[in-house]
Amino acid sequence: xxxxxxxxxxxxxxxxxxxxxxxxxxxxxxxxxxxxxxxxxxxxxxxxxxxxxxxxxxxxxxxxxxxxxxxxxxxxxxxxxxxxxxxxxxxxxxxxxxxxxxxxxxxxxxxxxxxxxxxxxxxxxxxxxxxxxxx
Numbered sequence: 001x002x003x004x005x006x007x008x009x010x011x012x013x014x015x016x017x018x019x020x021x022x023x024x025x026x027x028x029x030x031x032x033x034x035x036x037x038x039x040x041x042x043x044x045x046x047x048x049x050x051x052x053x054x055x056x057x058x059x060x061x062x063x064x065x066x067x068x069x070x071x072x073x074x075x076x077x078x079x080x081x082x083x084x085x086x087x088x089x090x091x092x093x094x095x096x097x098x099x100x101x102x103x104x105x106x107x108x109x110x111x112x113x114x115x116x117x118x119x120x121x122x123x124x125x126x127x128x129x130x131x132x133x134x135x
Contacts, residue, residue: 030048030130031046031048031052031128031129031130032046032048032049032051032052032053032127032128032129032130033046033048033049033126033127033128034046034049034126034127035115035124035125035126035127036065036083036112036124036125036126036127037124038122038123038124038125039064040064040065040066040079040080040083040125041062041063041064041065042060042061042062042063042064042065043061043062043124044061045057045060045061049129052100052106052129052130052131053068053098053100053101053129054100054101054102055101059101064079065079065127066079066080067099068098068099068129069098069099070096070097070098070099070105073096073097078096082094082110082112083112083125085112086112086113086114086125087114087122087125090113090114091111091112091113091114092110092111092112093109093110093111093112094110095107095108095109095110095132096108096110098110098129106131106133107131107132107133107135108129108130108131108132109129109130109132110127110128110129110130111127111128111129112125112126112127112128113125113126
């Protein structure tokens with residue numbers, strides 16, 4: 001029986017686990033989970049991001065993530081520095097005000113992790129934002 005299960009797993013479609021992971025991330029609604037390209041442009045967008053930030057994927061994919069930051073944080077160059085810290089230190093994590101599509105602000109816990117190819121080349125960033133305003 002163990003050998004049969006092992007053989008079955010080895011012959012399963014390797015894309016199945018990728019599809020399951022995609023469905024999992026897309027189904028999360030309490031966290032905005034999305035990818036950025038190496039320059040900070042949004043390249044994916046989950047249901048939580050739609051709920052928390054108010055943008056549909058077609059409105060935001062391809063745009064720079066700095067639009068979620070307050071004018072004060074943009075003036076302080078925080079979006080660029082956040083990516084720089086994530087790339088050099090392996091992670092950026094901070095709480096602060098973020099801006100929704102409708103212009104309202106919310107208090108957010110933000111994590112940015114660099115995503116690297118097997119050879120170490122930076123290929124983008126994973127970004128997770130949680131609305132912690134109620135806390």
